[in-house]
Amino acid sequence: MNLTGTGRRRGVELMGLALVVAFGYFFADKTLFDEATPAMPSLTSNxxxxxxxxxxxxxxxxxxxxxxxxxxxxxxxxxxxxxxxxxxxxxxxxxxxxxxxxxxxxxxxxxxxxxxxxxxxxxxxxxxxxxxxxxxxxxxxxxxxxxxxxx
Missing domain, CATH: 2.60.40.1930 (Macroglobulin (MG2) domain)
Known part of the structure; x- marks a missing residue:
């Protein structure tokens, strides 16, 4: 049985999961929840x-x-x-x-x-x-x- 290959694959999977979680944590607010505010008419013409x-x-x-x-x-x-x-x-x-x-x-x-x-x-x-x-x-x-x- 080769246990080192399974352990290495498990480590790569955990590292990939950690990267996905970190990406979601740092960038989700900007990409998913960024609301565009409607433009207001200019003050001068009102x-x-x-x-x-x-x-x-x-x-x-x-x-x-x-x-x-x-x-x-x-x-x-x-x-x-x-x-x-x-x-x-x-x-x-x-x-x-x-x-x-x-x-x-x-x-x-x-x-x-x-x-x-x-x-x-x-x-x-x-x-x-x-x-x-x-x-x-x-x-x-x-x-x-x-x-x-x-x-």
């Missing part, structure tokens, strides 16, 4: 919506109050110059705190007006800014906005 409307080339955006309160519906109104779309989408991300992406569908109210009730989640801060975009389903219309939230 308008903070409120009772004073934000005017764009082909649309006007306003909100029923100067700031949105957490967990209280606040109407957003978008009036576009011409439209053949049936809805718009609002996508917002917290600037000061990562609270995920808030999405809202604005429905047509007729006469190229779209409305929806914004109801942002509560956060730890008394005030924060939500930055995002209002866009058409085909992305032809894109309106970068900020929404100020205060308790």
């Amino acid at each position: 308008c903070t919506i409120g009772t004073t409307p934000c005017s764009f080339d082909n649309a006007t955006v306003s909100m029923a109050s100067a700031t949105a309160a957490p967990l209280i519906p606040t109407e957003i109104r978008v009036e576009v110059s011409k439209s053949n779309i049936d809805h718009l989408m609002v996508e917002l991300q917290g600037v000061e705190m990562n609270m995920g992406i808030y999405k809202l569908k604005l429905s047509s109210a007729g006469n190229n007006v779209f409305k929806g009730d914004l109801m942002l989640p509560i956060c730890m801060e008394d005030e924060m800014t939500w930055r995002g975009v209002i866009k058409s389903p085909d992305n032809v219309l894109t309106l970068p906005i900020n929404v100020r939230m205060a308790r």
Whole structure:
């Protein structure tokens, strides 16, 4: 019986297993769990919506109050110059705190007006800014906005 060949093979198997475990330990976070963060629109082109409307080339955006309160519906109104779309989408991300992406569908109210009730989640801060975009389903219309939230 040749025991040295079996022992050597067993040693190579254990060394290979140790290398696989070490590779997984050091590189799994980067390769398996690396989440791409969605890009935020640039700050320079944003308008903070409120009772004073934000005017764009082909649309006007306003909100029923100067700031949105957490967990209280606040109407957003978008009036576009011409439209053949049936809805718009609002996508917002917290600037000061990562609270995920808030999405809202604005429905047509007729006469190229779209409305929806914004109801942002509560956060730890008394005030924060939500930055995002209002866009058409085909992305032809894109309106970068900020929404100020205060308790």
